[in-house]
Amino acid sequence: MPLKTVKKDAADYLTLEWVLHVKNYKLTLDKTRCVGCQICSLACPKEAIKTQKQPKTQGEKAKRAKVDIDLAKCNFCGICDVTCPYGAIKVALNGSNDLPLLAKETYPQICRDIKVDTRQCDKECTECETACPLSLITVTRTGYDGKPVENLQALTPSQKKRVQINLNIQKEYCPTCRVCEFKCSPGAIKVKKAIEGITTINQEKCPEGCTDCLDVCPITGALVLGEDKKVHVNQLFCDYCGACKNVCPVDEALTVKRTSIHHTPVHSGTWNKALERLTSTADAAKELKIQADQNRRKAVAKRFVLEEKIK
Amino acid sequence: MSTPETQKPEEIRVGVFVCHCGLNIAGTVDVHAVADYAKTIPNVVFVKENRYTCADPGQEEIRKAIKEQKLNRVVVAACSPRMHEPTFRRTVAEAGLNSFLYEMANIREFASWCHQNNPVEATERAKDAVRMAVAKVRLMQPLQTIEVPVTNKALIIGGGIAGMNAALDLADQGFKVYMLENTQSIGGHMAALDKTFPTLDCSICIEGPKMVDCARHPNITIFASSELVKVDGYIGNFKVKIRKNPRYVIPEKCTGCGECKDVCPIEYPNEWDMNLGTRKAISVPFDQTVPLIYSINKDYCIECFKCTEVCGERQAIDFNQKPEEVDIDVGAIIVSTGFDVYEPYDMPLLGYGKYPNVITSMEFERLILAAGPTGGKVIRQSDGKKPHSVAFIQCVGSRDKNKYPYCSNFCCMYTLKHVVQLKEKYKEDVEVYVFYMDIRSPGKGYEEFYDRARERGVNFIRGRVSRIDEDPVTHNLTVHSEDSLLGQPIEIEADMVVLATAAIPKKGSADIARILNLSRDANGFFMEAHPKLKPMDAPTDGVFYAGACAGLKDIPFSVSQGSGAASRAATVISKPTWKIEPIISVIDEAKCKSCGVCVDKCPYGAIRLEKPKPAQIITASCHGCGTCVAECPQHAITQMHFTDAQIMAQIRSALEDKPEEKILAILCNWCSYAGADLAGISRFEYPASVRAIRVMCSGRVNREFILEALRLGAGMVLVGACHLPFDCHYISGNYKMKARTDALKNMLTKLGMSPERFRVEYVSAAEGIHYAEVIKEIDAHMKALGKEKIQAENAKLKPILENMLKRKQQ
C-alpha cells in the first residue's frame, strides 16, 4: 500500500503526517512562532523546506517569508525541530517529542546558554519581561512565607528584602537575542548567543524608503532606522536568523553571515553538512579542525598514560 | 547431395508415391487416375501406388525407389503433412537423400475426405495437388539442420517460491544457476505470509530453509537488488546484461550483524510490511532476508555516518557505490516474476484508503503475523483496538468485467485461511462474515478446509458488496450487499473490513516481455507457447515460465511449476549442442539496403542491423515465420523451404487449368491449415474448387502471391490465418499480414476487382466447420459473380498487374 500521508495547511499551523498502522509521525509548524527565517531550510538534510517570499502590497509593511514543507521529501528526522531558533517546529512519533536523532547523537542540541542570578534583581523590576521581543519571560515573586507575592507595596522593608524573584523563561522558543541582558541594569541575566555571525547592510544599495528588513525582523532593536532614513544593524541583538535576508529586494544590499553555532558535542556527518550550509565551508572546516585537534590531544594523552603505566 | 556448383545442373528425378490409405483415399479418389496423371508431369520418373505408404512396407518402397531409380526428389501424395511429414522425412533420409528434398500432397484431408460426394472433382483436386507438389519439389534445395553450442548455465528471473525451486532443482543437477531478484531479498510473496493453507504451517518456517539453501548452494549465484537490462542471443546462447543497483553496503564485507541498524536514527515505511510498519534507513526488509546484506535507502538517509562508525573495521559501508553492470552467459532462462496485489483506490464505494479500518488481505497477513508490525495483534488503525466483528469481501477487482475479468485463483483459499486463523485466535470474541460470489476450493484438502471454516461458525454470505459506509466518529463500518441466496439486501456492521483484492500482473512485466520477446495475454500475464501442452514454455525458444507470472497459481502449483520449468530448461542445457530446424530466413547481403524494415517486423527480434552493414538474421532466434521475407522492400530475404520461387511455382501450377473457376487459398500451418485438416477429418463437405498452399505463417504471404494469382486469372483468393489478437503461432505474423493485405485489397478494389474476390479469413485449428463454411461462401460468391464477369475483370487487371510484378522483379 502506498504510504498514507496527510498534509494540513491552516491559518495558524502546518502539519505533515505519516499514518502507519501503529505508528504516527507528525510534524507541526507553529505559524504564530515562525518568523520566516533561513535556518530550517538550510539545516534540512533532505531539502524538504522552502521559504517563499510573500508579495508586498503598496503602502503596507513587508510580509515575512512563508515556510513550506514538502511531504514527499520530509522524513520526519526532526532536525528542523532541533535547529529552529524560535522553536516553531515540533516533530513527534506517536505524540512523543523524544527524537531518536538526539538519543543516537546524530545531531547536537543547540545551546541556549542563559544564566540568571535573581539575587541581583531589583525587587520591583520587570524590565526583562517587557523587553523580551517574543514575550517569553514572566517575572514572579515569592514571599518569605513561600507564597506568591501579590502586592509588593504592601510589604514591610524587611519582608521585601526576603522576597525571591523568579524568572520563568520559555527557553525552547528563545533565539538568544540578548535584549533582556542589555535591558537588565543590575546585570542579572547573562545570555550567550547560540549563533554568532555578522549581518551587514550596504545602505548605498538600499532603495529609497525601503524598510522591508526592519518590517520582518522579530527582534526589536536588532535593526534600527537611522537618521539617513536607512536601516542599520545592531550586531548586539541580531540573532543571525536571516528572516531579513529572505525579504530583501536587492541582492547585494544585505548579507547575513553566520560564523559559529554553539551546540552540545557531537560526531556526525549530518551535523557537519548542516553546519556547512548554515555557516560556510570555511567556518565548518574550522570547527572540524578544532574537533580533530582535540581528538588528537586526547589520543596522545591516552598514549602517554599508557606508556607511563608500562614503565 | 554434394554436387559442386561448377558441374552442370543436376537432372531432376521426381518419384511420386500415391497412397490409398486403405479406402480412406482410394474410396473416393480415383487413385489409379492420379498415378497415371503423375506419370505425365515433367521430371516425374517414377510413380508407385501403396495401400499404406506410412506403414513399414510402404516406406521401404520409397527407400528402394530412391536407390534404384536414382530419385533426387520425392512427393508423397497421402494425408496431411501435419500428420506424416516427419515420418517421410526420416524415410528419405534413411535412403541417403536430404530430408528436405521431399514434399507432401495432401489428398486425404484436402480431397477424399472433404469431397466424398464428389469423386470426380475430388480426383481432379488430387491430381492438381500432386502437380503443385511436384512443381515445388523441383525447386527444393537440400538443407542442413543447424547445430549450435549450448552454455550449460541457467538464469532465473524472480526469486519467489517458484524461482527458488527451479534454481535448486537445476543446481542440484549440477548446473550453474544465476538468480536475479529486483528486491533486496528472495522469497517473493510467500516470505511475507503468516501461514499457508490448507495446513496452516508457518510460511517463512517452510520457505526460510529453501531461501538459505539457495544462498549456500555452490552452484547458485544470487543477484539481489538487481535488474535485467538486456538479453541477446538465442536458445543455448543467451548473453545477459544485469544491473546491480547500489545498496551502499559491500556484499562481501557485510556480516549481517545489524549493529548499524541499531545506531541509525532514521525510520521509513517498510514496503515489505505493506507500509504498516517501519524499517531503518540502513536495514534489511525482514529478519530472514536472503542474501543477508544490509541496504541504505538514500531517499531517507541523512548521512550522519553513524553506521559507518559502528561498522568500523569491517568497512562494509560505501556511500559512493555506483550501479554496476554484469554480463553473464546462459543457455536457458526461467521467468518467475510472480504477481502484484491490486490496491483498490479506484473503487471509492469500498472506501479503501479513506476509511482507516478497511484493509487488504495482504495487509491482514502482515497484521496477524507474529513478527509483523503489530506483533501479531489484529488491531484497527483508527484506535489500536481489537475488532469484534470482521467482514471479509471476496473478488475485489477479480471477476469484474470493469477491472480484472479473471479469477485470481487463491483468494478464496487465503480468506478461508484468514477466517480460520481469526476464529481460532479470538474464538467467540470475534464475529466473522465472508461475502463471496463462489467459494472455489478445488485443491487437495481444500474443500475440507472450507468445512473447517464453516465449523468454526463463520457466516458465509453469497453476494457482491455494493458499498461500505463508515461512522465518522467510531470508524465502524457498514457493509451493504445483497444476499443472493435469499434474494434480499443485507447490511452488516463490522469493526474491520478485509478486501481480498485481485492478484494482477507484476509491474515491469512489459519490460521483461520486451527484453525477452515474450507475449502477454489480454490480462497481461505471460503467454505460454501452448496453454495445455507447453504450459511452461515461452514462445521464445530456451525461455520457460514458472509460477504466478504466467497465470495465477498457489504455492503447491508454483512449486511444481518451478521443478517443471527446471526440467524443461535442463532439456536444453544438459546437451552440448542444440539442433535448429533449417526452415529459417536468409538475407541476400548484396540486395539488402539496410533499411531496417525487417528488424521492426520480425516478431522475435531475430534480425540485427548495424547500419550501414546489411541486416543479419540471428539463425537460432529465427522461428521461420517468413514475415520479414514478405516485408522486405528489396526482396532481399528468402525463407528456406518456402522460397518465393517455390510458392510462385505452386500458384502457377494450381491455376494452370480454368483459373477463373478456382479458389486459391494460402493457409498458415498452425491454425487455418489445421482447421482445413479438421474439416476433412470431420468429413465436412465443401466445394472442390479450392486449391490450397501451405505456408508456416500468414505473415509470409507476399503481395506478389496475390497479384500473381490474379494475374493468372484466379477466380477467388483466400488467405487463412490464426485469429487475432493472440492466436498467431509466431506472436504477431497475422497482424503484419493484415496490415499488408488491407492495403492491397483497397488497391485492387480501386483497380476494379470485386471486393469479395480477395478475402482474409481467421480460422482456428478447431474450426473445421468454419473453414468449410468459408469455402462454401466464397464458392457461392464466385458462382454469383459468374465466369464472364471474373474474366472481364481479369482482362482489365492483367496489364496493370503484369506491370507491377515486372517492376517488383527488378
Ligand SMILES: Cc1cc2nc3c(=O)[nH]c(=O)nc-3n(C[C@H](O)[C@H](O)[C@H](O)COP(=O)(O)OP(=O)(O)OC[C@H]3O[C@@H](n4cnc5c(N)ncnc54)[C@H](O)[C@@H]3O)c2cc1C
Ligand atoms: C494475501 C495472500 C495470501 C496467500 N496465501 C497463500 C497460502 O496460504 N497458500 C498458498 O499456497 N498460496 C498463497 N498465496 C499465493 C502465493 O503468494 C503465490 O502462489 C506465490 O507467491 C507464487 O509464487 P511466485 O514465485 O510465482 O511469485 P512471487 O511470490 O510473486 O515471487 C516473484 C519474485 O520475483 C521477483 N521479481 C518480480 N519481477 C522481477 C523482475 N523484473 N526482476 C527480478 N525479479 C523480479 C519478485 O520480487 C519476487 O521475489 C497468497 C497470496 C496472497 C496475495
Ligand code: SF4
Ligand atoms: S548514515 Fe544514514 S543509514 Fe547510516 S546511520 Fe545515518 S541515517 Fe542511518
Ligand code: SF4
Ligand atoms: S520474421 Fe520470421 S522468418 Fe524472418 S527472421 Fe524473424 S522469425 Fe525468422
